[in-house]
Amino acid sequence: MERYSGFGLIKHAIRHHENWQRAWRNPAPKKQYDIIIVGGGGHGLATAYYLAKEFGVTNVAVMEKGYLGGGNTGRNTTIVRSNYLWNESAHLYEHALQLWEGLSRDLNYNVMFSQRGVLNLGHTLQDMRDIRRRVNANRLNGIDGEVLDSTQVQKLVPILNCSEKSRYPVLGASWQPRGGVARHDAVAWGFARAADSLGVDLIQECEVTGFEIEDSRVRGVKTRRYGSIGARKVACVAAGNSGLLANLAGFELPIESHPLQALVSEPIKPVLHRVVMSNQVHGYISQSNKGDLVIGAGIDSYNGYGQRGSYPKIEQALAAIIELFPIFSRVPMNRQWGGTVDTTPDACPIIGESPVTNLFFNCGWGTGGFKATPGSGQVFAASLAGDEMHPLAKPFCLTRFYSGALIDEHGAAGVAH
């Protein structure tokens, strides 16, 4: 793999950029792989990368029905944080956050991880109780976090409406300085390029239409484009389409797929330098390095795979943003779009074995999977390469819904993000 650097850029500039290598190959699949990963989004590509890099498993293919990173990876609002309430999720997301901190150099691809800090606002007394509880838990888990009062919040975000007269005055916030945003496409491409260079085959425009299953054991996948392809293990990382894949394998997942929308403003001069989220007013926002205000809307309550949501959710999201930032009222909204999120009953992912032997699922990240991308890929890769699930992944097994060992993050992170 050609190493990217400022020096290399100059070298190529002299040659009019005519000799850049491909970022990844475009191979035809082999007949047999050790591991096939279904889904070429951030999580799937990260899984492939860590399999190859850390566990030496390179006979791996990633099957993507569209283009790499074209699902939720390329549709989210790119917020990264690890201040989750429960130990199980806090450990997993913090593991991811630590990988984020070295990711650009690890991948030799600048994913523009910008640790500008994340504020979760509190507007009611109960919000503040929950914030204190969460920050206390985070700190004891070794995760950075502070409880701020409204004066401190105002200092961090001078343009935020902290007036006591507002409908739901800002009483305070939790503050995670290490949180931030990243460039979502670059994450998919960085992992893709690095995985490809280690020998992973990235097969685009290749939809998996079924599984080869013998005696409850998976033997490979069926594809429309290339027929059957064999594999010792198959790992599905297909977000909103996970339920469909499970059906193809003959079982059901406790997952509902919903539309989730986001929108951006036209680029304006930088005015918002932090990530601001609010449960009560129900909006979240950051400003990209290009100048767009990136805003997340609420989840639609109906099920759907359309990657389009309903207009009232856009109205509600902007009403919340204008309540928090009245000065954005005259800013033009440029574009809205939607993704399909895979939600579970306890708002936590499913990472683990399935009823079919050697068929694994990593899904159910719902509205907040982007932030976990490297961590999810790393623990999933470790689990696929070894004989048992990674300790950080174990609590997120599918069987928790039968045993009742749920990890309910609804209360702590009610806002879709």
Add this chain to the structure above:
Amino acid sequence: MKQVNRIVGGRCVDYDAEIGFTFNGKSYQGLRGDTLASALLANGVDVLARSFKYGRPRGIIAAGVEEPNAILQVGATEATQVPNVRATQQILYAGLVCRSTSGSPSLRWSLTGLVGRLFGRLMPPGFYYKTFMFPGFMWRFYEYVMRRVAGLGKAPTVKDPDIYDHLNHHCDLLIIGAGPAGLTAARVAGKSGARVVILDEQAQLGGCLLHMNNRIDGLPPATWLAQTLEQLTGLDNVLMLPGTAAVGYHDHNFIVAHEIVAHKTSGHKMAGHKIVNHAGRDDSPRLPRERIHKIRAAQVILATGAQERPLVFSNNDLPGCIQASATSVYIHRYGVLPGRRLVLMTTNDHGYQAALDWHAAGVAGQESDEKRGRARRQVVAVVDARPQADSPLIQAIRSAGIRVISGSAVIEAIGKRRVRGVKIAAIDSLGGSVTGKVETISCDTLASSGGWSPVVHLSCHTGSKPIWHDEYGCFVPGETIQAQHCAGAITGVMTLGSVLAQGAESGRVAALAAGFSLSLSDDDIPQAEAIEEAPGIQLFHLPHIKSTSRAPKQFVDFQLDVSAADIELAAREGFESIEHVKRYTALGFGTDQGKLGNVAGVAITARVLGKSIAETGTTMFRPNYTPISFGSVVGRDCGELFDPVRYTAIQSWHEQQGAKFENVGQWKRPWYYPRPGESMQDSLNRECLAVRQQVGILDASTLGKIDIQGPDVREFLNRIYTNAWLKLPVGQCRYGLMCGEDGMVIDDGVTAALGDNHFLMHTTTGGAAQILEWLELWHQTEWQELRVYFNSVTDQWNTATLSGPKSRDLLQGLTDIDLSGEAFPFMHWRVGRVAGIPARVFRVSFTGELSYEINVQANYGLRLWQMLVSHGEQYEITPYGTETMHILRAEKGFVIVGQDTDGSVTPDDLGMGWALSKQKRFSFIGKRGMARGDCQSRGRKQLVGLLPVDPEYLLSEGSQLVCDPAQIANMVGHVTSSYYSATLGRCFALALVKDGHRRMGETIYSPGVKSVSRATICEPVFYDPEGERQNV
């Protein structure tokens, strides 16, 4: 008149109404009817912006919504700033103040321009992914610099003084686009009696009729337009919405359209047709600035027309390069000729119109130009990429003495801040390479036409992928998903006659589909004079003598500086999906969303990949078609109306008493009632002791109240609640616990049997709406066989709670109900009169004291309250708020769902196993969930009390708890409620602790930031554990 480029004959401007405006601090004059763009062009302002990456000077290239360069900051005062206004869409008004949004320190001397010239070569697409990684700590600095150059306009720094409205429309037929096709469709459908809405993004209806020359039905286009508009105005069932852009096409034929009300000015030349809200802001300042029309249409006709594609050649971004059709628009609509010497470059016959218009304007203005000693305006040459095209239009150009250079192309524009000339060369028939000698021609304007792109955006919003039409050379709407029809140029058909015929037919078909039949007569289909055309060729990216990577930049997407070389590079690097090309190069990510450049970008990608355009496909267009302000989307749902505030009938009294309020759900509830000089804790102590020793009064009206009736109400409650409801006698109440399917507590409250088939359910204040939805969900989706009906009556009843040992004495003095313990026991309710008001009195208690909740019709609420307070004076009645209520209930160990529970707590965890009925025939919601192994196992967090070892130490709510202060990461629980109790004379808390029920008496630790505090685990009931006080 200083407007150097103004000529006579503009159809839409009023030459007698000069108005002043300023751009970058300099004053200019324009005419009423101008757009900001036409006024700037009239004044010869060439450079309006600097490009994003290379800081190159940019001018106006288009005349409509697709303009990528002329993005200005408009507004005279800080509060009225509007960022990112397209000059082509802004109607000029007197006193308009605007500034460029790029170029630092100035447009003329731009630092980014210098950086772009020096280092532009280091900025291929995605260069930022390949660098700025070393050393890691420097990223913050790199990012800081990046952010400094980002963004176009500025958000205002103060609150928006304007208002925005929403309007709903329901119609049989919505026609989007009021050009020849849309207007014809409206005329036909209007006659059928269907309710028709026709809207157009431009302030004047007519579309291309406003600037074209072709006669319709033998009439000049302006006359035909005026007649048609008059006909439509006469139809009551037709609503016309000019200046209203359809920006989003959603499911179920729901269209969001955006109207800029403030920009509308009176005095248009085309007056006479019905304009809703035509009054300008000046006349009526309370008009909204903008308005969203939410339109639900049975049928939709997309008559959105097409946008002209400029050609891609070297330095095609120089000011003076312009769309051919935009030239005609500026000439005919605004009387502006944006230059003197024109070279026209075209791949089709349509482009010739611009040259003809320019030539005619030049001839007309020859005399006056000579008088003023100015150079004559002329067409220097027409460069036609087609080798041997011939048609009447081309002949007309030739006979005007204009040089036509066939089989050639402009390969490069020359100039620094404005086109000074062009390099022209013969090219091969496929447009792949330069075949002849390069000739340089001097000119100051270069108009180009590379064919047309139908405006398929709205069709794409519905999820339909556009398809490439090889014959027409453009993307046309794909599969029809909604009840949608297309007419006119959007279908790729460009001849006026066909456009008009399609318009009439679509009007008939759509009206028929909406249930209105009619047959078309010949009169319904306007006839246009047929003009013979030579076929155009598909050419997007013109060759240069150098390879694309080495030629001067050939721009595809102007705003984000995406060049043909960038797209080729992206494809070479493996970004082969058109979505990857878009995301990697930022093609189409600008504020024009690729309206000008997308098709050329697709074509270049296709060529590099050796695929057809059809195979390559296009990216999806998303709402909004054109940007709209946040404020307009929000409408009135901001400020006070963001979320309605709910007050009880007692609010005025609470305010008079100086109560502090707390937000609970949507309600404002009195938090506590401070007296002068009191601290909050002083007030709480006073209120608590008053309830424990005398009597207190609480406004409990906000508790959710759901009236449930029907023969199966008992069975329904039995399934919804964990405890038993089949046998509760009428006249009694019962505390109920509600769980989700997972067995976790979601709500609680007291429900009373008002009759055998009639119950009143109380919910928590914040949970009322969700619980009503929960009941309806189960009833409507799972248990439809149960005959039961729900009705929210929260607002209908007002509740005053008397609590404390003196409450009985107080109330007895005001009521005819026998309040004696025998006649009216605990957990019963009675009907009677209180202070003469019909009332329902519940004897329940959340404080542990003898309590009565008096419910009256809400309009009597304040009267009742006043009577209770004045009668209660003799008992030293004390109003108390939610905080005191919380302390008192915590002393009794009563939980608050949502504070002491968090969605992971079962009734057993709360020590409320007694509320689980084991003998329900049908089961209840949550029974199975809570029976799962891990919900029964050891190690669950359970509700306990905590007594801090230091009785004065108040544990912080939300504190985490550990068993061993040396192992702080091993958390075993957290503090859910914590108070100082005046009754107990010490601090106490409630907590959820792992295996708490088995750890009574153990010491537990709460690690704080600086120190660790200690507490003893105890039963969660701190006061009157036998319940004697409430039961007296």
